[in-house]
Amino acid sequence: xxxxxxxxxxxxxxxxxxxxxxxxxxxxxxxxxxxxxxxxxxxxxxxxxxxxxxxxxxxxxxxxxxxxxxxxxxxxxxxxxxxxxxxxxxxxxxxxxxxxxxxxxxxxxxxxxxxxxxxxxxxxxxxxxxxxxxxxxxxxxxxxxxxxxxxxxxxxxxxxxxxxxxxxxxxxxxxxxxxxxxxxxxxxxxxxxxxxxxxxxxxxxxxxxxxxxxxxxxxxxxxxxxxxxxxxxxxxxxxxxxxxxxxxxxxxxxxxxxxxxxxxxxxxxxxxxxxxxxxxxxxxxxxxxxxxxxxxxxxxxxxxxxxxxxxxxxxxxxxxxxxxxxxxxxxxxxxxxxxxxxxxxxxxxxxxxxxxxxxxxxxxxxxxxxxxxxxxxxxxxxxxxxxxxxxxxxxxxxxxxxxxxxxxxxxxxxxxxxxxxxxxxxxxxxxxxxxxxxxxxxxxxxxxxxxxxxxxxxxxxxxxxxxxxxxxxxxxxxxxxxxxxxxxxxxxxxxxxxxxxxxxxxxxxxxxxxxxxxxxxxxxxxxxxxxxxxxxxxxxxxxxxxxxxxxxxxxxxxxxxxxxxxxxxxxxxxxxxxxxxxxxxxxxxxxxxxxxxxxxxxxxxxxxxxxxxxxxxxxxxxxxxxxxxxxxxxxxxxxxxxxxxxxxxxxxxxxxxxxxxxxxxxxxxxxxxxxxxxxxxxxxxxxxxxxxxxxxxxxxxxxxxxxxxxxxxxxxxxxxxxxxxxxxxxxxxxxxxxxxxxxxxxxxxxxxx
Numbered sequence: 180x181x182x183x184x185x186x187x188x189x190x191x192x193x194x195x196x197x198x199x200x201x202x203x204x205x206x207x208x209x210x211x212x213x214x215x216x217x218x219x220x221x222x223x224x225x226x227x228x229x230x231x232x233x234x235x236x237x238x239x240x241x242x243x244x245x246x247x248x249x250x251x252x253x254x255x256x257x258x259x260x261x262x263x264x265x266x267x268x269x270x271x272x273x274x275x276x277x278x279x280x281x282x283x284x285x286x287x288x289x290x291x292x293x294x295x296x297x298x299x300x301x302x303x304x305x306x307x308x309x310x311x312x313x314x315x316x317x318x319x320x321x322x323x324x325x326x327x328x329x330x331x332x333x334x335x336x337x338x339x340x341x342x343x344x345x346x347x348x349x350x351x352x353x354x355x356x357x358x359x360x361x362x363x364x365x366x367x368x369x370x371x372x373x374x375x376x377x378x379x380x381x382x383x384x385x386x387x388x389x390x391x392x393x394x395x396x397x398x399x400x401x402x403x404x405x406x407x408x409x410x411x412x413x414x415x416x417x418x419x420x421x422x423x424x425x426x427x428x429x430x431x432x433x434x435x436x437x438x439x440x441x442x443x444x445x446x447x448x449x450x451x452x453x454x455x456x457x458x459x460x461x462x463x464x465x466x467x468x469x470x471x472x473x474x475x476x477x478x479x480x481x482x483x484x485x486x487x488x489x490x491x492x493x494x495x496x497x498x499x500x501x502x503x504x505x506x507x508x509x510x511x512x513x514x515x516x517x518x519x520x521x522x523x524x525x526x527x528x529x530x531x532x533x534x535x536x537x538x539x540x541x542x543x544x545x546x547x548x549x550x551x552x553x554x555x556x557x558x559x560x561x562x563x564x565x566x567x568x569x570x571x572x573x574x575x576x577x578x579x580x581x582x583x584x585x586x587x588x589x590x591x592x593x594x595x596x597x598x599x600x601x602x603x604x605x606x607x608x609x610x611x612x613x614x615x616x617x618x619x620x621x622x623x624x625x626x627x628x629x630x631x632x633x634x635x636x637x638x639x640x641x642x643x644x645x646x647x648x649x650x651x652x653x654x655x656x657x658x659x660x661x662x663x664x665x666x667x668x669x670x671x672x673x674x675x676x677x678x679x680x681x682x683x684x685x686x687x688x689x690x691x692x693x694x695x696x697x698x699x700x701x702x703x704x705x706x707x708x709x710x711x712x713x714x715x716x717x718x719x720x721x722x723x724x725x726x727x728x729x730x731x732x733x734x735x736x737x738x739x740x741x742x743x744x745x746x747x748x749x750x751x752x753x754x755x756x757x758x759x760x761x762x763x764x765x766x767x768x769x770x771x772x773x774x775x776x777x778x779x780x781x782x783x784x785x786x787x788x789x790x791x792x793x794x795x796x797x798x799x800x801x802x803x804x805x806x807x808x809x810x811x812x813x814x815x816x817x818x819x820x821x822x823x824x825x826x827x828x829x830x831x832x833x834x835x836x837x838x839x840x841x842x843x844x845x846x847x848x849x850x851x852x853x854x855x856x857x858x859x860x861x862x863x864x865x866x867x868x869x870x871x872x873x874x875x876x877x878x879x880x881x882x883x884x885x886x887x888x889x890x891x892x893x894x895x896x897x898x899x900x901x902x903x904x905x906x907x908x909x910x911x912x913x914x915x916x917x918x919x920x921x922x923x924x925x926x927x928x929x930x931x932x
Contacts, residue, residue, distance in 0.1 A: 204631075313594070318361070324582065327370040328592050331384040331591060331593045332389075354422050384426075385424065425458065460489055471487070471536070700883075705726055714865070732900035751809025755809075827855030829909070831910070857887070858888065871889065
């Protein structure tokens with residue numbers, strides 16, 4: 180009798196999982212390839228080659244570059260270059276062969292032919308073909324084994340609208356050519372019947388990023404419009420030809436966008452009742468449970484079920500490295516057992532919600548598949564209500580064992596040219612040779628079935644605290660830890676996109692305000708106002724700024740000179756504290772500052788945000804460096820006492836460019852400030868508003884009056900006067916040729932001490 184989700188007896192499910200798993204392993208043992216089978220040699224040669232991580236990395240580099248090598252000499256040269264760098268880990272005969280097989284020799288040509296043939300053989304193992312005819316033949320071979328298929332066109336990364344049109348056209352042609360042929364095939368009930376009756380024979384998998392060269396979470400409306408323009412015709416064609424369309428999932432950055440676009444299009448009146456569609460959910464993502472719950476609620480409201488292909492995920496290395504490099508939380512589970520455990524949890528959720536989410540469980544892990552079959556049985560589901568999916572060219576004996584159990588098995592069959600398929604091939608090789616690979620453990624390393632069927636468990640790592648001092652307390656020096664770059668904003672997250680959009684509107688509401696000069700802590704109206712115009716909207720005046728005069732230059736330099744003694748005598752820690760305070764204010768106003776950069780300088784979202792992040796980095800890094808430099812250094816020798824100290828130069832003039840409107844002026848300015856100098860900041864005319872907010876933040880962070888003077892104006896007036904002023908000790912400059920020539924002329928004039 181079927182049980183409900185809440186009544187599912189996990190202990191009973193585990194017993195059935197073990198029973199099914201042992202049955203599958205027994206089938207695998209009977210079908211294990213022998214020395215006379217090509218797959219036996221493939222597995223053992225690959226296992227040998229991948230024993231050393233350095234050799235493995237070099238082999239993958241060679242495989243990746245091979246399609247671009249036109250001649251045998253190039254192949255032999257690259258193979259020698261890659262593998263001889265790891266010669267210490269190679270067997271002596273192979274090392275000798277590589278040394279002998281130089282480009283241009285007979286041995287080199289033989290090596291090139293063998294290398295190309297072997298890589299092509301591996302590609303043909305994992306890639307179903309390059310033409311529709313080859314794919315059709317591969318699909319028929321699968322059907323004879325009672326296995327269904329889904330087709331994926333390789334090379335989906337598009338860089339232009341024309342590429343996206345070609346990708347759509349390729350899928351259209353494939354469906355139009357295959358559907359009439361496949362629909363005429365005799366029915367194989369085990370794979371052609373589903374929970375609601377006949378299933379489409381033609382099943383294709385595609386990626387939304389291939390339908391839009393600008394598929395980006397920052398532009399959800401535009402992405403949805405462009406994808407919809409190309410996906411709707413494919414959905415209509417699929418409906419007309421009785422075909423199935425599955426949307427693949429890619430990187431975490433576009434995961435939410437993919438779900439949003441999928442749900443929006445399938446909720447349209449035209450497609451609301453179309454059931455031959457599906458989407459992928461990746462169990463290695465920590466958010467996969469929430470994503471499935473969202474899909475279940477949406478499908479229930481829609482009134483028509485969809486299919487969900489549950490996978491573990493193919494981009495673990497990328498997601499982990501990218502998140503760590505960006506300073507973001509890692510979105511995937513970092514331990515293999517955690518992903519396996521979550522996969523089982525989400526399998527149970529899918530099966531419990533099978534009326535809204537048709538389950539397609541994709542894995543080569545016998546434990547994971549056996550668990551899915553066991554849960555389905557305990558929930559009272561028939562075999563045709565569960566689909567199992569596996570990859571082309573991998574685990575054929577395992578697939579046959581599942582077919583023999585009466586399960587519906589669908590094979591994911593990529594096809595396409597070798598060059599775009601190389602990334603897929605490398606991914607499959609990585610999966611087969613990973614230390615955590617189930618296939619490697621079960622076939623190459625012969626781990627006992629009882630071990631492989633154990634429930635996924637492990638011991639979570641504890642968090643690491645800051646180093647403690649000898650008394651056990653955390654370090655008290657605020658500058659004791661290592662500098663780390665400010666992370667960029669992850670615009671893949673909806674809350675960040677919402678906050679930035681709100682900041683854009685808020686900043687726009689402040690357009691047109693007048694801002695005076697700031698000299699010696701006083702606001703000064705020069706009597707003339709310069710407009711700052713948005714380069715993207717030429718009728719939009721971002722703000723009006725007082726234009727500095729020659730007299731204002733003299734006053735600003737005098738104010739800086741007056742403030743210099745007090746500021747230069749403050750400790751390095753005091754000055755550094757101002758910079759760190761400015762960094763905190765920038766963090767708090769991050770989206771606002773990015774919005775000013777976007778409106779005034781035309782930078783897109785990520786570049787504007789990166790500008791702010793770099794400005795924060797300058798504040799934090801220079802603060803820490805000043806603490807280090809401020810300690811000084813003693814180098815005593817017998818009879819001498821030597822002391823090295825860093826002293827400020829005096830008044831610094833900062834004339835930055837407009838192309839990095841916050842980062843460069845911030846870096847120039849805070850470097851001068853933290854080393855004890857007073858500053859006159861003349862912002863670029865195209866970035867005056869951003870310069871104003873930089874000065875405002877530094878003043879709010881605790882700078883005394885006159886230490887920083889904000890002096891906008893025309894370069895030929897303010898810049899020239901600043902360069903000519905003999906009281907200026909330092910000029911930090913990047914800008915126009917006219918002012919540059921003037922600075923060079925001024926630099927040639929001797930200055931009084």
